[in-house]
Amino acid sequence: MFKKRFYLSFTLLLMLFLVSACSNSDNSSTDKKTEKKNTEVTLTDAKGEVVIPANPKRIIAPYLEDSLVALGVRPAAQWSIGDTVLDYLQPELKDVPKIGWDLPLEQVINNNPDLIIFSSPSAIQKGQYEEYKKIAPTYVYKDEVSADWRKQLTQMGEILSKQAETKEALADYDTKVAVAKAKVHDAIGDESAAILWVMADKFYLMENNRFSANVLYGDLGIKQPSFIEGLGGAAVQWDPIALEKLPEIKADHIFLVSKKGEPGLDLLAKSSIWNGLDAVKNGHVYEMNDPSNWTINGLKASEKTIDEVVKSLTK
Structure with missing residues (x-):
């Protein structure tokens, strides 16, 4: 009788252990999926659907630096033609390295971006969209969005998960x-x-x-x-x-x-x-x-x- 009760208790404990393990495994799997979801954002740009990091740290967005600065973001490199830069932004970008306006691939690689943003499809030189995508996730603005700075800024807020900052910046401007x-x-x-x-x-x-x-x-x-x-x-x-x-x-x-x-x-x-x-x-x-x-x-x-x-x- 004792042995029978012992084996029954042991079996119940074993089942509880297995259920607990499976439950932890499921939670772990769910946590990983949630973590991945929270670190990525899926948006639609001029090229289609694009998955980008939710909180990028090193951004290259030539000629879109105004929107970055308005949202308190320093790019990894700033647009330039020779020594010419956007002078009015230099109080914020004085020490930011320059990158050629046409974004040479080697310069992009050397700046190690985790997000590249183009102002329009025509801003991508030499048809090198696929090459940029291999370096980092690449977002391309639609022409009608980048042409209107309010829409451009609002979209930048979406890209960088800074919608609240965008709303505040526009309200302050008004x-x-x-x-x-x-x-x-x-x-x-x-x-x-x-x-x-x-x-x-x-x-x-x-x-x-x-x-x-x-x-x-x-x-x-x-x-x-x-x-x-x-x-x-x-x-x-x-x-x-x-x-x-x-x-x-x-x-x-x-x-x-x-x-x-x-x-x-x-x-x-x-x-x-x-x-x-x-x-x-x-x-x-x-x-x-x-x-x-x-x-x-x-x-x-x-x-x-x-x-x-x-x-x-x-x-």
């Missing part, structure tokens, strides 16, 4: 716009303004939706000269405007955007046409010596442009 818009309206009322970019010996007038013109006319509500209204939206090919046509703009204020030393600035200084403009005669020309934030779309760029516009018009 608050900044509201305050600046009131100051500008108090300062110049219904007076108009234009943005003229001088590069080499050429002059480029910004249409109402090109780069920083979105800030001037869209965000801050500054009046457009009739000439700019007549230009319509920005075309893919941006042709320079002739010096002789500048009087037709009839802008009360002109933001003259150019790096110092451009030959076009000397042409303007010596031109009776330029010196005859009302904005010039009235002292309403404001020289912006860092074109980088005026000639790109982005939250950080727009914030800097707002600061410079307010400072110029309210002093």
